[in-house]
Amino acid sequence: MSNSLHNLQQRIEDLRAKAQADGLPVRRADAQLYAILAECLSICEEAQETDSVRVLAEAVAQSVAGSEHDNGRGRRYLERRSDVFTVVARAVLEGVDNRNSVYRYALTLREAARRGLTSAVLEDWLLQNGGVNALYRTRLVSARRNTLSTLHLTSPVEVPREGVFTLTLRRSANGYFDVLNKEEAE
Numbered sequence: 001m002s003n004s005l006h007n008l009q010q011r012i013e014d015l016r017a018k019a020q021a022d023g024l025p026v027r028r029a030d031a032q033l034y035a036i037l038a039e040c041l042s043i044c045e046e047a048q049e050t051d052s053v054r055v056l057a058e059a060v061a062q063s064v065a066g067s068e069h070d071n072g073r074g075r076r077y078l079e080r081r082s083d084v085f086t087v088v089a090r091a092v093l094e095g096v097d098n099r100n101s102v103y104r105y106a107l108t109l110r111e112a113a114r115r116g117l118t119s120a121v122l123e124d125w126l127l128q129n130g131g132v133n134a135l136y137r138t139r140l141v142s143a144r145r146n147t148l149s150t151l152h153l154t155s156p157v158e159v160p161r162e163g164v165f166t167l168t169l170r171r172s173a174n175g176y177f178d179v180l181n182k183e184e185a186e
Contacts, residue, residue, distance in 0.1 A: 004050045008043060009059055012091045015039050019092060034126040040092055041109050042119035044084045057087045085109040104136055111135040137175025152176045160184060 019036055047053050082090075089106035112122055112135055126132065151169070154176045159165055168181040 004046075005052050005055055005059060008047055008050075008052065008056055011039075011043050011046075012060065012088065015043070016092045031123065031127060034123040034131070036092070037105060037109065037126070037132075038119050038122040040088050040105070041112060041117075041122050043088050043092075044109060044113065045119055047084050047088070053084045053087070056084070057082060060087055060091045083110065085113070104132065108132050108135045111138075133175070154178050157182060 015036060047056050086103075086106045089102050089109060093102045093105060112125075115135070117125055126134065152175070153169075154172060155178075157167065157179055159182075164185040166181075166183045166185070167179060169177040170180055172178050
């Protein structure tokens with residue numbers, strides 16, 4: 001195993017231990033989480049610089065097989081096509097946070113890299129710009145349509161307790177919805 005790969009694996013283990021010790025709750029929004037995400041991005045950057053993404057993914061997958069994170073299933077928990085952001089987010093946060101949040105954090109790291117945000121500035125950027133949602137909700141989505149069960153409005157709407165009403169919404173750039181019009185059926 002190369003020294004660089006060993007260093008990356010050790011950083012992942014150290015960061016995982018820190019995340020577990022601090023007990024990150026689901027979708028925590030504070031500097032503690034942002035510092036961990038910045039360190040995750042730093043690991044991603046180093047893996048890409050040293051061209052060790054695939055080797056790191058394989059090493060992480062093998063380290064999970066047979067461990068307490070495997071739940072006795074004897075299976076790999078990373079797909080072969082997983083990118084470095086998914087590999088690192090799952091290696092650090094799997095079991096610490098729920099799977100949906102881990103996926104959300106991997107997408108956030110991917111979007112930060114796409115925008116040119118480095119690990120050195122990510123923590124401060126998240127603190128100053130609204131946190132994970134500032135990247136997650138504004139990422140480019142290739143699908144022309146989304147299926148949502150929850151809509152986040154930019155302003156509150158008063159609605160009747162019973163009866164039918166119609167809202168006209170427009171999706172804003174930050175992933176929220178602007179209320180354009182509200183009509184109540186008679």
